[in-house]
Amino acid sequence: MLFLMQVFYSLDEAFSNHSNSLILTQIKSGFLKNNITKITLYIGFIAFLAGCSAVKRVDEGKLLLEDNTIRIDGKTSRNEDLNSLLYQKPNTDLFGFPLQLHVYNLAKKEIDTTTRKYKRQIDKANRKIARKTARGKEVDSTKINRGGFQGWLKRTGEAPIIIDSKIAESSLTRLENYQKNRGWFNATGSLTIDTLKNKKKRGTILFEIENGKPFFVDSLDYKIASPVVDSIYNIARPESYVKKNKQFNTSDFENERARLTSIFRNSGVYHFQQNLIKYELDTLSQDTLYNKKKLSVAMIIPNRSIRNGDETQIEPFNIFRISKVNVYTDYTTDGTEQIFNAHRTVNGFDIFGKSAIKYRSSALLNPIFIEPGKIYRDVDRSLTIKHINELRTFRYPNIQYVEDPTDSINHSLIANIYLSPLKKYGLGFNVDLSHSNIQDFGVAFGTTLSIRNIFRGTETLDVSLRGSLGTSKDVSNSNGNFFNVTEFGADVRLSIPRILFFLDTQKYIPKTASPQTQIAIGGSIQQNIGLDRQNLTGLFGYRWNPRESVSHSFDIFNIQYVRNLNTENYFNVYRTSFRDLNLIAKDFNQTPENIDDKGDLVVPEGASNFIKEVLNGETALTPQDNAFDDVKNIEQRRVRLTDDNLILSGSFVKAIDSRKSFSDNNFYRFRGRLEVAGNLASTLSEAFGLRKNDQGNFEIFNVAYSQYIKTELDYVKYWDMKKQNVLAFRSFFGLAIPYGNSQNIPFTKSFFGGGSNDNRAWTVYSLGPGKSENNNEFNEANMKIALSAEYRFPILGGFKGAFFADAGNIWNVYDDNTDPDAEFKGLQSLEDIAMGTGFGLRYDFSFFVLRFDTGFKTYDPAEPNGSRWFRKYNFSNAVLNIGINYPF
Template structure:
């Protein structure tokens, strides 16, 4: 104990000495007379405001001071140190340049600080926050070639609002402003705040934009403050239009003509005029309802613009419909550029014409993709895809996609009886930009709702084992409430699995492990599925979330009507094929925390359950949960983890692939940091497992029980990510820390780690190569 304490004290002494040395080493590079600027402090001298107001004012003032001192880490300035030790590079590239100017940070000197300027900033900011009598002084404290500045502020009492007047007159714009006053941000008893006044001007402007005042601007409003009417630190506000407000800004505009150019090209405009005359007689042949669609070649059905455009003839202009229309035109997916112009048609009647200038994307495209891949299950392979896309299939912005693909995967190592996999197939999808249904569906979202129809076929051959034919089809809808909330409902989602050939070798495996036999059984799965997605990860926030919940209902009504009960009777069939009946729920929740612009924490929790009943004793293999692999628990090879504490080593060699379960719990945490430009690093921990709902005598320990926490697998590792913008290449090296099929009390694997043992490295260090982030 004494020796350990002595060693600990020596470590602290050496660490402290190193810190002091590193800190001092930065000042030795300064020239005579130079002083390192270490920051500024603001002191508030005032007895009339609360502690919270003092703290808020102090934080705001310190945030506005310039320049910022050199960055610190644990009291040290490592970036400044790297700048100092690196030699001046001869060229703008190379290691020295990278170390000095990319990793390093130029010293911030006291001479760089304009203290008078900062003093003015402090006084001006304080006045803007209602401290009209604010006065500031400063003092510089220096020692050992370091200096910091102390600013002392005497803000005086804060002025509060007492009386807000919205000046009235007989103009239409003033009447509309009066209608907006009930929701004013300027309230009696609140502090005077210039930022709130600016926000109030923008609020009024937004309200007027919704009422037809297209040319209005926040600068047309002035808020006058009078602090002389009351000597008790009160201020009266008078909100009015500026005297020099342009006449055009006070006029309320409505829509006259709506004109759409769906094949717009810059060459169509010469000397500011369109090649097609804009008089009503010339436009009449392009009329559709209350709009004109200039499409001589009839490439687009006018009906799609009737659904997308929220402006009609005679409508009062409002900004919401303006933005909504532009976003819906973009979300059609057929236009590359969308431009909008409003041109005054009649200044006396205050009307203008709305022009929509739409540049189409390439209508058809053909793409050939060749992919190479490897996974943690010792497979490597290649895939070839030929994709054809038509973005205006029936001239109504329908997107039709067709693909033909072929792929093979071969075993690079692992079990000696392993086999290769060949896949080939085709799929088609038709996406219609509206809800096709016997009921009326109205969406005021900026995203166009879609009806999706898909058909697919895949031939799969696992050599030495079996051949399968997979048929899929679906019909459903996808719509967004807004940019954050998305719904997808597949009214019908059908999967038909038909085995073509099963070898004797695979039959022998199925006898040992009946769960493997269910892979090659005839399966008919049909029913509705629904998923809801919420995300705000696109927002510039410190904390963001992503959630996706999925509900899958298969064969429920059919099973109820037929009275199916697979536990008592033979399974009911449709066209000679047993149909599946189950309920499956899956939740995926992610949380992202941004520490800095170059570092963040990403976490994910997955929880799912699939419950078979009625016509099914088991969940179809293709609908079960799996664990392990590059996007799951990376310390275990794909589909080899679980279920529960079942030990795959007890199976016959070559027969333990594709372990599946009915329940899944998983947690992932990953710290991400940018090292240099496109090079990113990560440190991660994964935990979780899968379980069965029912007992399986051939897989002891697989059933979910109250002891499930004891069966959680844990893995950890490090990764590199090469972010090339168009794709992210990910390399993750992971190792297991807790193995659920080890003996109880011996499942943590820390004592088994042996990097020097080649056999241990081969079995425990798992390299995952993938495209994109895992979550």
């Protein structure tokens, strides 16, 4: 331990003597390099911590808090709400080991002196850099000055929690008040600090609470001065949180006040405020029969108080209506005089513009829920703000209400809506780094030009250009270039904030659901990614959100055309198929022109000729031979993967996400998708008598269109296990059935297994189908089952850990597959479900998570019966997955 400390102190001195170099390195390398250094430091010394003393920084006579115990009426409580009230909690541990405490103990105690030294050196370096910089731009020392290595140890670690009797007393008071707020008004407590005899300088705290008898609401009364408020309350009263014979709980009264305020303010009572609702409590005699105490509750809501100078006027609340709505479309916040010369009145709305009104009235008024003649409602204001923001046309709107001076009884409001338009043109750029099984390293970049209000209907047109450069060791023709994989594309998308349809859809999709029409076209071209492809797409669809947590997507037309540009490169890309074919050719090839000097098939001519000769019966192979079936399967796969695809489909997606905030770790997600392709094309083909190809399939533009039905069900559930521990579960089922004009599913629409976001014990595309022993580069099928569970926990600083289990497989069903091991045959095929288990190490950069997961093959259905469990459960057969963010 002393040697380790000396090493750390040497590092600290090395950092302090090279502060100028450190600053320049920070400037050049940026955020990523700084964090990579952190990761290296983490890994470098964690192994040394186990032998260090946890009480190294605990002074004599002090105690390190080892545990808190809470007893309620003599019984130990595990209530997390009670535990969260304690000001002092034991140091965070990792499976019983206080890792962060040990990291903190490695730092020097004289950290403040070190910090002052760093400040002087960094300030000196900043002055020097400022003099040499042409613009005189100074380095922000607050981003560099962090106390050096010693400061890093203290920030990453956790100071020892020393038992403080005064803080413990404060915690006890919080526990007593918590119980009193839940109806035990006479709750009393005591605490005991014990020293652990078998552990030096360590202690525990015991909190004991005696609740006494609880108080229950025995009678309810209310005193409401305003008749309007009284009548609204009588309607809302049955749903009250405060009920007779219910144990007193402060949260019930808080919830009831919030509920009533919302009801009043959404019923026209514009001036009502929550602090006007008061409660009077009166304790009654004890109920000896049920051993509980009674409580009388009275709710009091006075009239409205109006301050007029030094005088206060009292009058009853009234219901206010909207008499007028003014919409100002060119409002600015720069303090200049606002003069609106253009004016238009539509359906009671007054629309103003400075020189001209640049928006169609219907498009402008569609997101506004505040309407003349309606009673005032808070929800209308909230909906208006929300839907105006969704237009991506204006800045955050400013909505103000004033009492209408023309109303003699002062029960009317004028709503003024001030809209500040965003710039008509917006230009954005993005750069991403990526990694996949196809690309060892990739750089993706793109730019998007946004044109707002392009047709005066608050539409947004996005024109995007994108590209990526990658490197792959699997590319056969790389010409020695580092970036040997490329993709470039362009997309045009028009977003219209309403449903474009020849019938009125308001009854089924109201404007509260934020309806949108999406029209898009796009194209891309790939080089050295598989067979090289051109991809053309077209889309016309609708999007809407019937509830906050629910979203719908309905694509009426979704057209995709995939053209393979380099089909002759098939056997160079799919090397496993070529290897199997080449082995058969060594025994059965009879044409010398099919092979090269080494005796291998020539690609592509030799391989294609040999396949034709086998299938035409020109070799010694017969349909009864297994090798004949192998050649036939290789050819079927080749044809399927090299055929061009034309997909004319429609789809519906329903998604539910119950997550309330980014920090919410107790939620679920569901996504269901149904896609149907080729039905319209089939009907038109029959009607117009389009020609069929040699396989008996209709063609459009010399391409056989796909016809299938596909469904996907995806469910994710999170459980918050407290202390940043999370249990996550995912299930997935997918099925695509070809029919009519298709005998199989297009490759781009099929399912695959394995990879960093699937079964992590197999590389992507290497799992399945079924129990087959295929070693193809891209194994895929038309049915999939996947299950995953993951337990996530914090380790140290930004480091997170996880244990996971993945199960699932893919199968062929209802298609032209001829391999029985790949077929799904009912419940008996569930024994083909593969299982992988493993562990993960992640680093949280706050805006993304870098993930390293290691998966082990726990159950492999491709192995013979009796040898499937744990046969390859070792590091030599493990799969290291690198991913960005969590897998689900």
